[in-house]
Amino acid sequence: MNYVVIFAGGRGARMGSDTPKQFLKVDGKEIIIHTIEKFNYDSNIDAIVVVCIGDYIDFCRDLISRWKLEKVENVIAGGRSGQESIYNGLKYFEDEKSVSDEDMVLIHDGVRPVIDSDLIDRSIECVRKNGNSIAAAPAIETIIKVNEQGIMEESIDRSKCRYAKAPQCFRLNEIWKAHNAALRDGRTDFIDSATLMSWYGHQLFTTECSSENIKITTPNDFYTFRALYESKKKDRTND
Numbered sequence: 745m746n747y748v749v750i751f752a753g754g755r756g757a758r759m760g761s762d763t764p765k766q767f768l769k770v771d772g773k774e775i776i777i778h779t780i781e782k783f784n785y786d787s788n789i790d791a792i793v794v795v796c797i798g799d800y801i802d803f804c805r806d807l808i809s810r811w812k813l814e815k816v817e818n819v820i821a822g823g824r825s826g827q828e829s830i831y832n833g834l835k836y837f838e839d840e841k842s843v844s845d846e847d848m849v850l851i852h853d854g855v856r857p858v859i860d861s862d863l864i865d866r867s868i869e870c871v872r873k874n875g876n877s878i879a880a881a882p883a884i885e886t887i888i889k890v891n892e893q894g895i896m897e898e899s900i901d902r903s904k905c906r907y908a909k910a911p912q913c914f915r916l917n918e919i920w921k922a923h924n925a926a927l928r929d930g931r932t933d934f935i936d937s938a939t940l941m942s943w944y945g946h947q948l949f950t951t952e953c954s955s956e957n958i959k960i961t962t963p964n965d966f967y968t969f970r971a972l973y974e975s976k977k978k979d980r981t982n983d
Contacts, residue, residue, distance in 0.1 A: 749833030751795040752854025778857035784813045850911040855960040877913040880906035880950040912937040
C-alpha cells in the first residue's frame with residue numbers, strides 16, 4: 745500500500761495574511777486542495793491523511809468533501825512543529841492499518857502544489873528499488889560557504905548540490921521507527937524527514953524534480969505559483 749501524509753499545520757506568518765497560507769486561493773481553489781488533488785487522482789496512491797491546524801480541521805474536512813477527494817481518510821490535528829505533525833500523520837496509519845514492511849509513505853507539504861503524477865510515480869519506483877526517495881532539484885546558482893562573520897570561505901561545486909524538496913518517501917515502518925527513536929532521544933528539531941532519516945543512519949536516494957516544485961512560504965512564492973498555474977492552464981486550453 746502507498747500512503748500519503750500531507751502536513752499543513754503552519755499558520756504562515758511570513759505570508760503576512762490573516763488566512764493560513766494553505767487556505768489561500770488560486771483560481772477559486774485553496775492551495776491545499778491543489779496539492780491534495782495531485783495525490784488523490786494518482787492511481788498508485790491508496791490513502792491520504794491530512795495533518796492540519798487544530799482550529800481549521802472542520803473547515804479542511806468541508807473543503808475535501810466539497811472537492812470530492814475520496815482518498816483522504818481523515819484530517820487530524822498537527823503538532824507544535826513539522827516533525828511532530830508528521831509523527832501524528834504516521835501514527836494514524838500505524839494505528840489504523842495493518843502495515844507491512846513493503847508499505848510506503850509519501851510525506852508532502854500542503855503548500856507545495858506544483859507536482860505531478862510523473863514525480864509521484866518516479867518517487868514510488870525509487871522507494872521500491874532503493875527503500876526511500878527524496879525529491880531534489882539541481883542547484884542553479886552558485887553555492888558558497890561563509891563563516892560566522894559572513895565572509896565567504898569557499899565556493900561549492902553546484903553540479904554536486906541539490907535542493908531537497910518533497911515528496912520525501914520511505915518504507916512506513918522504517919520512518920516510524922526513526923521518529924520514535926527521535927522521541928526517545930528528545931530530538932524535536934529535525935528540519936525535515938530526510939534530515940531525521942539521515943541522522944539515524946539511513947542512506948538516502950534522490951529523485952530529480954523541477955525547480956518549479958516550490959514551497960509557498962512568502963508572498964513571492966504565492967505569486968510565482970499563481971503565475972505557473974495560469975501559464976499551465978493557458979497551455980492546456982490551447983492544446
